[in-house]
Amino acid sequence: MEFDASVLLQRTDDLKLIDMGRKDLMTFHCEQCSSVLGDSLGVCGELKCVNSIMCYKVTNDVIVSDEVESGQEGELSQCLYSSLTCSGCQSVVGAIIHSAPHHLEMVRSIFLLQKDNIRCYILNNSQMVRASELTFDLKPVGDSIKEMKRQLQAQVDLMSRIRKRLSKMSVASDTD
Numbered sequence: 001m002e003f004d005a006s007v008l009l010q011r012t013d014d015l016k017l018i019d020m021g022r023k024d025l026m027t028f029h030c031e032q033c034s035s036v037l038g039d040s041l042g043v044c045g046e047l048k049c050v051n052s053i054m055c056y057k058v059t060n061d062v063i064v065s066d067e068v069e070s071g072q073e074g075e076l077s078q079c080l081y082s083s084l085t086c087s088g089c090q091s092v093v094g095a096i097i098h099s100a101p102h103h104l105e106m107v108r109s110i111f112l113l114q115k116d117n118i119r120c121y122i123l124n125n126s127q128m129v130r131a132s133e134l135t136f137d138l139k140p141v142g143d144s145i146k147e148m149k150r151q152l153q154a155q156v157d158l159m160s161r162i163r164k165r166l167s168k169m170s171v172a173s174d175t176d
Contacts (some may be wrong), residue, residue, distance in 0.1 A: 025123045028053070028113060028131065035061045037090035037113060042118075044110065046136035049075045050114035052134050053093060062111065064096055079104060086110060093117045116146045 028038045028066060042057040071079040078101045084094040094113040103133045118131035 026120045027123070028055075029119045029121060029128070030061075030086040030088060030091065030093055031117045031119055032091045033086060033089040034119070035086050037062050037086065037093060037118065038111070042111075043136055047107055047112060050112060051115050051132070053115060053118065053131060054107060055111040055113060058084070058111045058113070062093065063087050068098060075104070084113070091117065097098075 026040045027036050033151050037061050038055050038058040042055045043053060044056050045054045047054050049077055065083040066081055068080050071077045079097050080099040081095045081097045086093050086137050096111055102106055115131040119128050120131050120134060121128050
């Protein structure tokens with residue numbers, strides 16, 4: 001799909017399931033009116049049990065309902081949440097959970113965009129696809145943190161060795 005002054009020119013629905021990495025930048029659009037709801041830089045994962053993209057930020061076109069609802073059945077049972085609606089067409093595009101049982105506590109205060117109500121415009125190939133055709137699994141943060149700690153420790157060790165050399169050089173120059 002291409003855009004010309006925010007008008008849709010072409011639609012492509014024949015893409016295969018794609019695993020989204022950070023290199024695939026995209027914008028998220030309302031299925032009904034194509035308002036921009038967010039982008040891939042705000043994605044923090046996928047909650048498969050409710051078929052939603054987890055985002056820590058969305059655009060101002062996403063309206064959080066003032067009404068708090070109580071989930072009665074399914075995965076959102078025992079949850080208190082507010083609906084997310086599109087400001088362009090007023091259709092429900094997701095939810096934000098305020099209170100949840102233990103198995104959903106990690107998604108409290110995270111915007112959950114329902115994949116069935118979202119289309120994605122992939123910037124590097126200029127195509128519009130259904131969000132339900134994509135996966136938004138991200139690498140576990142723990143592995144990245146371990147690698148960063150390892151790199152940081154290596155830098156600290158290097159600085160320590162340099163400090164010792166400088167100290168020895170300073171002592172040697174003082175005795176001369």
